[in-house]
Amino acid sequence: INYFLFIIKKKxxxxxxxxxxxxxxxxxxxxxxxxxxxxxxxxxGTIYVIDTATNKVTAxxxxxxxxxxxxxxPDGSKVYVVNGNDDTVSVIDT
Numbered sequence: 001i002n003y004f005l006f007i008i009k010k011k012x013x014x015x016x017x018x019x020x021x022x023x024x025x026x027x028x029x030x031x032x033x034x035x036x037x038x039x040x041x042x043x044x045g046t047i048y049v050i051d052t053a054t055n056k057v058t059a060x061x062x063x064x065x066x067x068x069x070x071x072x073x074p075d076g077s078k079v080y081v082v083n084g085n086d087d088t089v090s091v092i093d094t
Contacts, residue, residue, distance in 0.1 A: 027069055031076040031094070038079050038092075040067035047081055047092070063090035 023043040030037050030052075037050040040063075047067060049059040064083025067090070071080045079092040 029070040029072050031072055033076060038070050040070050040081060042066050061092060064088040
């Protein structure tokens with residue numbers, strides 16, 4: 001099974017961009033300024049960083065085993081990823 005993230009333009013619900021995000025993308029978080037989207041992938045143990053200005057995946061970061069949650073600090077400076085299979089939290093400086 002393939003999973004995708006679709007970007008939807010609010011004014012006309014057009015799908016101009018989509019991203020293939022591996023076998024099991026799970027959680028999504030958007031920075032407070034809306035410039036980046038972070039998507040976890042449970043199977044690969046990674047988090048994808050998507051730049052909303054360019055609509056490109058700018059990084060794939062390896063985190064712990066089974067990332068099942070993601071949160072961003074109010075100032076957007078850090079991303080916290082909960083890794084459910086190894087009971088850890090990964091901290092990413094943005």
